[in-house]
Amino acid sequence: MSTVSRNRRVRVRVPATSANLGPGFDTLGLAFARYDELEIEAIEPGRLEINVDGVGAGEVPLDESHLVVSSLRFALERFGFAQPGLRLDAVNTIAHGRGLGSSGAAIVAGVVGAAGLIADQRQVTGEELLEVATELEGHPDNVAPCLFGGVTIAWMDADERPRSKRLTPHPGVSLVVLVPDETMSTAAARALQPEQVPHKDAIFNLSRSALLVAALIQSPELLFDATEDRIHQDYRASAMPKTKALIDALRAEGLPAVVSGAGPSVLVLCDDPADRLRAAAIAEARTDTTWNVLMTAVDVQGATVEEASAQTASPSV
Incomplete structure (x- = not known):
């Protein structure tokens, strides 16, 4: 099993989402310009440090049950990497429990964060990200727009694997x-x-x-x-x-x-x-x-991940 590089640190940004959009129940979704931003660092195995500012501060768990942490660890296992210690600093603006995709954003942050931590050794495809995030969330209608931005159509194929199609919205919307x-x-x-x-x-x-x-x-x-x-x-x-x-x-x-x-x-x-x-x-x-x-406005970039020393964000997929 591969090992995450010690002290590798990434920045992740994930947008809020709205699913259904009226008639498109469990199928249509869009990402919009409201974000949770996180820094994730691989540290000594056995250690976990979490700091949360903004939405959820003082309310969300600061242990292994934190949704970003548990999603990241699930993704690392799927990608074939051993579990490092983690330092997580999150600044949240997506409201919880209000239909804005906060749980989907946390899951995507963890999955994309895992991909960023191993990017120096393995490239993760958008299809892999969607599959892992959907397994954690249970359905793809929020995680698809969070991952890819824009308007998305999401479905499960004949083999029960998630699929999505990203659309660019009309500038008049x-x-x-x-x-x-x-x-x-x-x-x-x-x-x-x-x-x-x-x-x-x-x-x-x-x-x-x-x-x-x-x-x-x-x-x-x-x-x-x-x-x-x-x-x-x-x-x-x-x-x-x-x-x-x-x-x-x-x-x-x-x-x-x-x-x-x-x-x-x-x-x-x-x-x-x-x-x-x-x-x-x-x-x-x-x-x-x-x-x-x-x-x-509609977010057209979706989730992004960058090395902490980088100056500009790049799409995760």
Whole structure:
């Protein structure tokens, strides 16, 4: 088994993501410009040092169960390398438990960090990164855009291996992410999803998913119709009534609002930058909860890893 070079240190940056995008349940996702940044160093075996600033500081575990650490160790084993000691310094800005892909970002940070630590001895392909990250996350719809950036279509092939296709969004697509103070468990949201949906609703979502791909890369003026959904958002509405109320208010004004991932955050996909201001005003006028407004853009680079001494980041895949 190979050994990670002692004192090798890398910097990793991973973007937040939003999955589903309305009709594309467990399939469509995008990365946006909100990041966790980490420095990871290989030190003497048996040692572990973790420092977390920003989101999660004082809350996330500082031992081997830390998701970045456990993901990194899983990846190193898969890549055929012995486990070094680790020093991890993380500065987090991706909110936890709000449908912004924080767990997927942590997993990708660990997997990409592992690839960076061994890059002087072995090159890891994007396909390998996606496969390991999906095994850890359970599904590829968040880890694919986190890894590769842009808009992604993710699926499992006939052999149950994850695959993805990255698309570059139309420059006219702009984003607003509305983040409440409340959190939502992905597992709890999935528990509300029925095993079967009506045939007409499945056909409805198939048409909207196809339309959404066209809207995102070619015709953003179609985003409102393209973001309609009948197979998951309404079923989950009872668990996040404030999210449902805000989405209804936004869509009543013609704004393409959807639940971000499992929620409770709201993603608004706009074809006019002025619509972002309208969406923000509607959210800020709500009295049921405080909505934090993130004016952002689609991240087109995805996860990056560089040697700590490097001056510019390079894509990990």
